[in-house]
Amino acid sequence: MDTTDRPKVGIKDVSREAGVALSTVSHVLNGTASISPEVRSRVLEAARRLGYLAKRQQKGSIASLSTIYLAVPPGNVPHVDTNLFSWTLLTALTRECERRGVRVVAHSGGDALNAQEIIEGAKAVYADGIILVYDDNPKLLRALASSGIAVVLLNGEDPSMSVDTVTPGNRYAARLATEWLLSRGHRNILHLTWRGRGTITRRVDGFLDAYRERQLPVDLGRVHIAQGYNPGDGEAAIASLLKEKDGLKGATAIFCASDNLAVGALAALQAHGVRVPEDVTVVGFDGVALGDLTRPPLTTVRVPLQEMAVLALQALENRLSVFGPDHPPCRIELGCKLIERDSAKAI
Structure with a gap:
């Protein structure tokens, strides 16, 4: 049977699959009302299983992210005079969240990132996902990966491939x-x-x-x-x-x-x-x-850096809207460009 002959999936099907009202599905998908995390998760999972999320995302009309929890090692919080890289990357991420209407809650902790504190902090603000910047400690990554919360590691290495990663090549x-x-x-x-x-x-x-x-x-x-x-x-x-x-x-x-x-x-x-x-x-x-x-x-x-910030959010969107929790973690590497100026010459 040709795929064009298959019945189209609509919002009524998602409503029936999730066991909620049509208005609830609409609010979840459009981000127009506060819905409990449990119901929101149930609606998104039903829409993902039916293939409705992928269709909506292709049309740019899905709001699967409302709040992200941002965890940055204290030593990498930018001091503009010496850490322009961090400042530029985090500014790009914040601006992209503002453009999409996504709330950013920054983690505050001690001298080092603690997995349990991050997980508790994310749950406390009903975050849809966690963006972890830089810190690729294997123990931390394993703990976050097993939390049940979508996680993206931005500008870090994860040899175990336990979470989604966005990094330059x-x-x-x-x-x-x-x-x-x-x-x-x-x-x-x-x-x-x-x-x-x-x-x-x-x-x-x-x-x-x-x-x-x-x-x-x-x-x-x-x-x-x-x-x-x-x-x-x-x-x-x-x-x-x-x-x-x-x-x-x-x-x-x-x-x-x-x-x-x-x-x-x-x-x-x-x-x-x-x-x-x-x-x-x-x-x-x-x-x-x-x-x-x-x-x-x-x-x-x-x-x-700007593209990395955009793709970190997109990776969370994909995990929540298209792939689901059981899909293998993805690693996105972006190409870099050599900028020729006056400090170099041929010999």
């Missing part, structure tokens, strides 16, 4: 930047990074992948660890190298794992009389506003 983006440098004659490249989450480790992987792809000795690509990701950490790390007898050990380019580190590296190089890009090329990663303000302007890898 860190490994591919770092490989892109390194291949760009190699194609311009650089061979001895220093990768300045820090001991961060899995997302930062993927950037190291991509850096080394580029050497392997070109069948170049991997030891030409040196990895240098800074104490942290702030500009001061990048400045201290490069200044320490420059004070050594062999300095940068012949490196003609420094590829930094964040724009913050690149800003610090530029300051250290300038203080020691090393010209950029005449003596050494500098490339950053993140693509936040600092790249336009440095001297010289910073070549960097731009992360699509």
Whole structure:
């Protein structure tokens, strides 16, 4: 039988399947009245089973999200002068929620995120889902995944694939930047990074992948660890190298794992009389506003922060409206773009 011959599913069918009034179904689907979480969940599940949610979502007329619970590690709450990445990402997420009429409730806790506190906080405000930013602690992810609440990890790594994830393609983006440098004659490249989450480790992987792809000795690509990701950490790390007898050990380019580190590296190089890009090329990663303000302007890898915010909400929508709780978790990786400015040149 052709699918066009199948009877169309309507709001009456959802009402009958969920055992509620037509008006209740309408309020749930359009977000026009306060409905108890239990009834709302029953209506959405019935509509999802019948395929009605998918049809409504395709037409852009479904309001399956009314409240999200936002959990951000305390150390990543943005201080604008040093953490433009977090500020830009969270601002994009907040604005997208405002555009969709979705209420955002921010989690407040201690020095570290606690799964039980997040779950209790989300339930207390009748949140439809949780957006967890950055924190990819496996124990935390397992606990949240088993809570029965839809969870999306934004800009983090989940090797166990226990929750939906939205992240930039860190490994591919770092490989892109390194291949760009190699194609311009650089061979001895220093990768300045820090001991961060899995997302930062993927950037190291991509850096080394580029050497392997070109069948170049991997030891030409040196990895240098800074104490942290702030500009001061990048400045201290490069200044320490420059004070050594062999300095940068012949490196003609420094590829930094964040724009913050690149800003610090530029300051250290300038203080020691090393010209950029005449003596050494500098490339950053993140693509936040600092790249336009440095001297010289910073070549960097731009992360699509606005699109990540939109897709995090869309992932929650999909989980609630289309997939349901038993669908395998999805991982969405977004491509990044190299932005060429004056801090880099060919040799």
